[in-house]
Amino acid sequence: MHQNIQFNQPDQNQHLELPWIQWIQSDGFRILADERFRELPVFGPLTHVWNTSPKCFISAGEDSKSIKSAERIWSWLDQENTDRGHVLLIVGGGTISDLGGFVASTFKRGIPFVLVPTTLVGMIDAAIGGKNGLNYSDYKNQIGTFQLPDLTYIDVNFISSLDALERTNGWMELVKHSLISDRTLWNEIQNVDIHLPGAIAPWVPRAAEIKKHIVAQDFLDESLRKSLNFGHTVAHALEWKAQQDDVQLSHGVAVGWGMLWSLAWSNSLLQRDSTDFELASRSIRMWLDTIPAHHQSHWLSALDPAELWPAMLKDKKNLDGAVLDVALTQIGEAIWNQPVTLNKFTSIWKQVFLSLETN
Numbered sequence: 001m002h003q004n005i006q007f008n009q010p011d012q013n014q015h016l017e018l019p020w021i022q023w024i025q026s027d028g029f030r031i032l033a034d035e036r037f038r039e040l041p042v043f044g045p046l047t048h049v050w051n052t053s054p055k056c057f058i059s060a061g062e063d064s065k066s067i068k069s070a071e072r073i074w075s076w077l078d079q080e081n082t083d084r085g086h087v088l089l090i091v092g093g094g095t096i097s098d099l100g101g102f103v104a105s106t107f108k109r110g111i112p113f114v115l116v117p118t119t120l121v122g123m124i125d126a127a128i129g130g131k132n133g134l135n136y137s138d139y140k141n142q143i144g145t146f147q148l149p150d151l152t153y154i155d156v157n158f159i160s161s162l163d164a165l166e167r168t169n170g171w172m173e174l175v176k177h178s179l180i181s182d183r184t185l186w187n188e189i190q191n192v193d194i195h196l197p198g199a200i201a202p203w204v205p206r207a208a209e210i211k212k213h214i215v216a217q218d219f220l221d222e223s224l225r226k227s228l229n230f231g232h233t234v235a236h237a238l239e240w241k242a243q244q245d246d247v248q249l250s251h252g253v254a255v256g257w258g259m260l261w262s263l264a265w266s267n268s269l270l271q272r273d274s275t276d277f278e279l280a281s282r283s284i285r286m287w288l289d290t291i292p293a294h295h296q297s298h299w300l301s302a303l304d305p306a307e308l309w310p311a312m313l314k315d316k317k318n319l320d321g322a323v324l325d326v327a328l329t330q331i332g333e334a335i336w337n338q339p340v341t342l343n344k345f346t347s348i349w350k351q352v353f354l355s356l357e358t359n
């Protein structure tokens with residue numbers, strides 16, 4: 001399953017390359033967009049479609065990944081007399097693309113859709129791989145479909161309006177892609193100052209291709225694709241706990257903390273301390289420390305790891321009640337389905353997070 005991805009760099013003005021664009025009627029597009037694009041600009045080739053198509057705006061965020069939002073959009077598509085000859089153009093970050101992809105892949109058993117990711121997380125992760133989904137019953141992505149978009153159009157111009165937190169969120173996923181499968185990329189990015197204008201855009205196509213390549217080999221998430229969850233089991237547990245404790249914790253930052261745990265755990269599986277992993281942990285800390293979210297280290301260092309365990313047990317990658325996670329054997333090489341016990345989880349947790357504020 002190869003995903004159709006098109007990139008637009010700042011100096012380019014690439015037209016949407018949709019194979020079937022000729023037979024879409026002039027009223028062929030329906031647009032689902034993040035509420036913020038009532039104000040923020042869209043660019044180049046999107047402008048015409050944007051100005052001439054009906055739009056439904058929805059707020060970004062985890063609360064919008066709900067059946068209620070899906071119903072609202074299905075109902076709007078119905079009012080707009082949408083059928084399988086129309087295309088849903090989905091403009092926004094990962095929450096909007098997860099929701100929009102789910103809506104498009106279920107409305108009338110599936111209508112064509114195009115993803116236009118506007119966050120870094122969206123560009124290199126959420127808009128690639130065909131996983132669409134909603135949150136349900138307090139847990140993330142419990143309901144969803146596997147359906148590739150007809151096109152993912154990645155215009156890096158959208159990065160320019162992202163704030164420091166959103167840049168860091170996406171950067172953590174980009175770092176993860178390099179750590180699990182591309183040592184060369186990791187060597188090139190480990191000192192990038194992501195808060196300098198234009199510093200991120202050059203790395204986007206390579207990172208997006210990493211995910212595309214992994215997904216092409218294992219679309220249904222049965223083996224290699226699991227490696228993309230590096231750092232995510234702990235991240236999802238942290239997000240679940242943060243929600244309970246009313247603490248603001250974004251997904252990418254949670255993945256950053258999760259990777260710190262996973263690197264230390266990888267060391268323990270290798271039964272030696274890898275200098276590479278130590279250096280990777282330091283870089284991740286450096287990026288996390290550039291945003292106010294590093295204040296969450298107070299919350300983290302006070303957490304009892306046993307309180308996270310119920311969420312670890314709930315992870316979709318688990319089998320027969322055992323927590324299975326992804327580790328590294330070296331930078332650029334991941335192994336998955338590695339069992340984690342509560343004892344091991346706790347001892348690594350203490351090693352990484354109890355010393356957090358004194359490091």
Ligand SMILES: NC(=O)c1ccc[n+]([C@@H]2O[C@H](COP(=O)([O-])OP(=O)(O)OC[C@H]3O[C@@H](n4cnc5c(N)ncnc54)[C@H](O)[C@@H]3O)[C@@H](O)[C@H]2O)c1
Nearest residue numbers: 060061093094095096118119121122125126131158161162
């Ligand atoms: N389907 C997948 O394979 C996959 C992979 C990774 C993450 N995800 C999902 O993606 C979601 C996180 O995505 P996200 O981080 O993009 O979140 P998001 O969609 O909530 O966007 C984050 C923030 O950025 C704002 N924003 C969007 N575009 C902007 C722009 N160009 N300029 C300024 N602000 C902008 C949004 O309004 C929001 O406030 C999570 O729900 C996660 O589960 C899915």
